[in-house]
Amino acid sequence: MARTLYDKLWDSHVVREEPDGTALLYIDRHLVHEVTSPQAYEGLKLAGRKPWRVASVVATADHNTPTKDWDKGIADPISRTQVETLDANIREFGAKAYFPFLDRRQGIVHVIGPEQGATLPGMTVVCGDSHTSTHGAFAALAFGIGTSEVEHVLATQCLMMKKARSMLVRCDGRLPAGVTSKDLVLAVIGKIGTAGGTGYAIEFGGDAVRALSMEARMTMCNMAIEAGARSGLVGVDERTLDYVRGRTFAPTGERWDRAEAQWRTLVSDPDAVFDATVVIDAATLAPQVTWGTSPEMVTSVEGCVPDPEKERDSTRRDDMVRALAYMGLVPNTPMTAVHIDKVFIGSCTNSRIEDLRAAAAVARGRRVARNVKLAMVVPGSGLVKKQAEAEGLDAIFRDAGFEWREPGCSMCLAMNDDRLEPGERCASTSNRNFEGRQGAGGRTHLVSPAMAAAAAIAGHFVDVRRLH
Amino acid sequence: MQPFRVHTGLVVPLDRANVDTDAIIPKQFLKSIKRSGFGPNLFDEWRYLDHGEPGMNNAKRPLNVDFVLNAPRYQGASILLARRNFGCGSSREHAPWALYDYGFRALIAPSYADIFHNNCYKNGLLPIVLQESEVDRLFADTAAFPGFKLTIDLERQTVATVDGALAYGFAIDPSRKHRLLNGLDDIGLTLQHAEAIRAFEAKRLADNPWL
Numbered sequence: 001m002a003r004t005l006y007d008k009l010w011d012s013h014v015v016r017e018e019p020d021g022t023a024l025l026y027i028d029r030h031l032v033h034e035v036t037s038p039q040a041y042e043g044l045k046l047a048g049r050k051p052w053r054v055a056s057v058v059a060t061a062d063h064n065t066p067t068k069d070w071d072k073g074i075a076d077p078i079s080r081t082q083v084e085t086l087d088a089n090i091r092e093f094g095a096k097a098y099f100p101f102l103d104r105r106q107g108i109v110h111v112i113g114p115e116q117g118a119t120l121p122g123m124t125v126v127c128g129d130s131h132t133s134t135h136g137a138f139a140a141l142a143f144g145i146g147t148s149e150v151e152h153v154l155a156t157q158c159l160m161m162k163k164a165r166s167m168l169v170r171c172d173g174r175l176p177a178g179v180t181s182k183d184l185v186l187a188v189i190g191k192i193g194t195a196g197g198t199g200y201a202i203e204f205g206g207d208a209v210r211a212l213s214m215e216a217r218m219t220m221c222n223m224a225i226e227a228g229a230r231s232g233l234v235g236v237d238e239r240t241l242d243y244v245r246g247r248t249f250a251p252t253g254e255r256w257d258r259a260e261a262q263w264r265t266l267v268s269d270p271d272a273v274f275d276a277t278v279v280i281d282a283a284t285l286a287p288q289v290t291w292g293t294s295p296e297m298v299t300s301v302e303g304c305v306p307d308p309e310k311e312r313d314s315t316r317r318d319d320m321v322r323a324l325a326y327m328g329l330v331p332n333t334p335m336t337a338v339h340i341d342k343v344f345i346g347s348c349t350n351s352r353i354e355d356l357r358a359a360a361a362v363a364r365g366r367r368v369a370r371n372v373k374l375a376m377v378v379p380g381s382g383l384v385k386k387q388a389e390a391e392g393l394d395a396i397f398r399d400a401g402f403e404w405r406e407p408g409c410s411m412c413l414a415m416n417d418d419r420l421e422p423g424e425r426c427a428s429t430s431n432r433n434f435e436g437r438q439g440a441g442g443r444t445h446l447v448s449p450a451m452a453a454a455a456a457i458a459g460h461f462v463d464v465r466r467l468h
Numbered sequence: 469m470q471p472f473r474v475h476t477g478l479v480v481p482l483d484r485a486n487v488d489t490d491a492i493i494p495k496q497f498l499k500s501i502k503r504s505g506f507g508p509n510l511f512d513e514w515r516y517l518d519h520g521e522p523g524m525n526n527a528k529r530p531l532n533v534d535f536v537l538n539a540p541r542y543q544g545a546s547i548l549l550a551r552r553n554f555g556c557g558s559s560r561e562h563a564p565w566a567l568y569d570y571g572f573r574a575l576i577a578p579s580y581a582d583i584f585h586n587n588c589y590k591n592g593l594l595p596i597v598l599q600e601s602e603v604d605r606l607f608a609d610t611a612a613f614p615g616f617k618l619t620i621d622l623e624r625q626t627v628a629t630v631d632g633a634l635a636y637g638f639a640i641d642p643s644r645k646h647r648l649l650n651g652l653d654d655i656g657l658t659l660q661h662a663e664a665i666r667a668f669e670a671k672r673l674a675d676n677p678w679l
């Protein structure tokens with residue numbers, strides 16, 4: 001029978017199945033970070049258990065780490081304790097690889113997994129973090145788990161779960177110049193809603209996705225969770241193989257040949273049937289900007305802040321009114337008339353080398369607007385930072401008035417010192433615009449890296465395609 | 469984990485859709501390396517007027533009297549009535565920990581985000597799904613009758629008013645139900661299949677030596 005990519009990945013990892021469909025699923029790769037692991041390791045210790053397969057664990061500290069003054073260490077004692085707790089747990093229990101704070105390969109867990117070749121096609125990949133969906137860009141079945149499940153995977157190398165339904169998001173046509181995969185995925189979320197993918201594994205397909213780089217595909221899969229889906233997927237093609245080849249933990253020689261032959265089968269069969277299909281015309285898209293407090297509250301940069309009066313559904317209308325009040329926005333204001341206070345270019349959605357190149361291309365030879373208090377660029381990993389510096393991107397950003405920081409999650413969730421003050425408005429390349437996400441009272445607008453850089457230069461949102 | 473069998477409790481209505489886990493427990497409290505103590509910071513940004521940080525004396529902080537959890541009539545509530553897509557966003561299990569620590573034993577909503585939904589079961593917190601119309605009715609009744617309580621019977625899979633006048637059935641996976649009813653530890657259950665896991669793993673590593 002014809003199978004979807006999701007079917008293939010699922011079938012190849014089922015250890016056993018209960019009559020009600022609850023399966024024991026084998027986990028190949030377990031990514032660990034400091035925030036969601038301490039209670040899991042403590043649970044393991046209390047029960048006198050050992051990790052089942054240490055070689056599956058790849059760990060880093062990213063959420064709490066500062067992005068400047070690294071020589072001074074971590075100032076916040078509670079954050080420091082959490083990072084040191086991870087150090088101690090890895091020392092005690094072991095890992096295949098650990099990139100601690102200050103390591104030159106340290107970075108956001110979803111950036112370093114693929115970068116190191118620790119994420120490979122055909123794997124099951126889990127992490128105590130919802131954006132684990134990112135790794136699905138490699139045709140790996142990757143999803144976020146809670147801390148109890150982190151402990152469960154450590155102790156048993158398995159998860160108890162039921163198979164999801166499958167959804168194909170087919171993106172037809174080609175993205176116009178200046179419109180990126182971030183805009184594409186925001187448009188998808190705008191169309192199906194933040195719960196549209198709940199209970200599904202989403203496969204992104206179609207010509208527009210095939211034309212994307214691996215980095216751009218990661219951006220899309222990263223945000224599958226913002227559409228409610230635990231996993232996003234893209235089938236294997238030449239680009240996948242080209243990206244993985246030569247990475248630290250990727251196979252070589254005869255093993256590579258065997259792997260490649262297997263990986264090439266990791267696509268949905270042509271006549272595979274999905275439980276749901278959504279079609280998007282990529283060719284007609286404009287850059288997107290969110291206006292509210294949920295990623296589905298999104299519009300084209302050519303559009304306006306919507307008017308709740310025109311919304312018929314009363315719960316939705318209430319949500320809109322509340323969101324606009326929080327965001328300090330007036331209905332029918334053109335998005336390009338919305339001024340910003342800060343700019344954040346970073347996060348596991350958009351902090352890879354290509355993202356920084358796109359932002360630098362806009363910033364080159366220009367200056368950050370006077371009304372912008374802070375424009376910061378936070379590379380996704382130490383290796384991305386090094387690469388960017390080799391290409392001179394740091395100089396472009398600095399000359400334009402951006403701050404060039406050390407890698408980490410930073411203002412994506414503001415667990416470290418990088419945060420918005422109440423009422424501040426930010427153009428951000430991250431993935432969540434929830435109330436308080438980037439700092440209590442802060443107002444987040446999600447955009448692509450090029451759009452964030454353009455907003456920094458203009459001082460307000462602007463269609464990057466029209467920036468002169 | 470405590471078994472969940474029958475629970476009767478006061479219901480508090482949270483009338484918003486898409487409540488995310490950042491709202492349920494803001495990030496500054498995720499720095500803890502413990503599993504407990506999150507209750508006082510549940511819905512921190514909505515519940516208090518000042519900005520909360522770990523280590524503060526929450527009893528001395530100014531309360532937002534307009535937030536439903538602070539209303540006198542809902543003190544001691546153990547059932548949270550919510551709207552669709554409750555628990556979306558971050559995978560933080562601190563969200564169900566905070567809800568449980570506060571005193572909630574069950575949630576009722578038309579739908580939940582997947583990871584949150586799953587995390588609840590791991591902590592003995594029962595996330596019940598009812599029809600949108602049924603949830604609407606419960607919101608109306610909670611508003612109309614101060615002290616409105618519900619009885620949840622997991623064995624029979626019902627949510628009912630204490631006088632039994634109103635009763636709704638709900639669905640739950642048989643295996644999840646079994647684990648909750650008996651307070652079973654997932655890891656212990658899985659390790660009963662250690663042999664099968666070992667055999668599977670040996671074959672998988674042989675077929676995919678790069679793993």
Ligand code: SF4
Nearest residue numbers: 131347348409412413
């Ligand atoms: S960058 Fe943001 S979304 Fe990504 S893992 Fe870090 S905190 Fe989570």
